[in-house]
Amino acid sequence: MGRSVWSACLRERIVQKAAAVLLVLASGQLGFAEAAAPKPLLAYAARIAGDEARTRIVIDFEEKPEFSVHYVAAPERVVVDLPATAFGFKQEDLSARGLFKDIRYGTMDESSARIVLTAKRPVQLTLAEVQESDSGYRLVLDAEMATAEAFEALVRKQSWETDQEGDRDTPIASADDGEFVVAVDAGHGGIDAGATGVETKTPEKEITLSFAKAVADRLNAKPGIRAYLTRDDDTFLTLSERVTLARQAKADLFLSLHADTLSQRDIRGATVYTLSDRASDRMAENLAARENLSDELAGVSLKDEPPEVADILMDLTRRETQAFSITLAQNVLDSFEGQVGLINNAHRYAGFQVLRAPDIPSVLLELGFLSNPEDEKLLLDQGWREKVSGLLVDSVERYKNLAVANGG
Incomplete structure (x- = not known):
């Protein structure tokens, strides 16, 4: 994880196409072959900036990615699940910095991929969304430092089966009405x-x-x-x-x-x-x-x-x-x-x-x-x-x- 490069993406696509051809020959059904080997999304660029209070990650895709976010404790991690994805950017473009001490990414199976952000301290995402860009789509993740209590609350309230983007924001402190x-x-x-x-x-x-x-x-x-x-x-x-x-x-x-x-x-x-x-x-x-x-x-x-x-x-x-x-x-x-x-x-x-x-x-x-x-x-x-x-x-x-x- 974290070492995918453009040549690896090409090799993966060649393998997938070869598998699809074999399935077509065996079954005679093109639709079955496509379902067995879905075309991966291409993440072709990435960048990260920020400090130990706030950090932004941006990943560019050719097509719009569906994603979900989860929080994992001990150590504090933010997990981003994606469909099958070929990571075609340089490893150093998404090297750990700011709030994160380690960043790993790669294929989980033929239909899914994952990004794991290991934090230096309790953290929460204040923004996690896909935005249109001139060359496709970008996944934008804004992370912010959090209290241990706020992070624990995020871990407790989530459901790995039903958690959806936009349902993760837990304020660390909120003023009473009129205060x-x-x-x-x-x-x-x-x-x-x-x-x-x-x-x-x-x-x-x-x-x-x-x-x-x-x-x-x-x-x-x-x-x-x-x-x-x-x-x-x-x-x-x-x-x-x-x-x-x-x-x-x-x-x-x-x-x-x-x-x-x-x-x-x-x-x-x-x-x-x-x-x-x-x-x-x-x-x-x-x-x-x-x-x-x-x-x-x-x-x-x-x-x-x-x-x-x-x-x-x-x-x-x-x-x-x-x-x-x-x-x-x-x-x-x-x-x-x-x-x-x-x-x-x-x-x-x-x-x-x-x-x-x-x-x-x-x-x-x-x-x-x-x-x-x-x-x-x-x-x-x-x-x-x-x-x-x-x-x-x-x-x-x-x-x-x-x-x-x-x-x-």
Whole structure:
């Protein structure tokens, strides 16, 4: 399995045709010969991209394939069953990466074939469908990390006899009706310590986690609002995992908290960032570049971008989400004005990977700079943390009320 090449496909077809001729000679019935040796589908191209949060697999066929998907535990596997199929692409085109540590495929018997995707962690398919293409059809499989409980639920509920495509999606977390969910993301964590205090040497990951917990506690005290922490301990998360966790929690907002350093130690104050492909200034560009290196610093490959659907609807969604993100940023700044120190031009923008959820308004809040001694003292002060977290929650509540009033 996994070693089929074009020459093998030709040999298989020759063998099948020879068998068909023998059956015709023996039976004199062409229909019987065709039933005994069905013509296999040709899978002529394949590609895989993504990371350990989301991975997309695309396989191109000459004709439309019928398929079914099942989940198998110990280890976690996704099994895709196909009709008789000749796999005519190079093995390296479907080499394991992203969420999957092993991928095997091949013929089961004269009428069926199978693809087995062995995962590195619990996984679920959020999309499994056949799409028409200019040269035939493509099977598209979008995989996403899942909790162990969600994967177990997928295994339990399926039926190998009756499972059909499109009947596999089990949400990892779902908000109650009318509940406004805020994903609070404590920057850095685990092996990625982030910046370091200029005087106390306190790592950024500790400051962001403490602040995130304070914000979450205050949010959860508000009626109709639920906070979701992307991490609640000293755990490393890739940038893509943070975004994926927020989407799985059905978040209405995403707040990423940071406390960076700058070479200019005199610069201090809070900053709110929103996403843009073009940075507002050199400082924003440099800061985004450093934050986007978190994965590489922890040894995670950035070779493949997470899969996205590139179409008009996605583009429109991104534009609308960006407008909401800017509104959220302005609400935060309005709350901080006169209460919390802000740098000049406190709303800035750059290409932060962690803000790229296409459907969740997102901001990155730099609480202050650990390179500045005065900011460092405030960042470590519990009273200041309670004050700022309260102001931040007030801005979220105002945003929520505005969104509800506008039918959002």
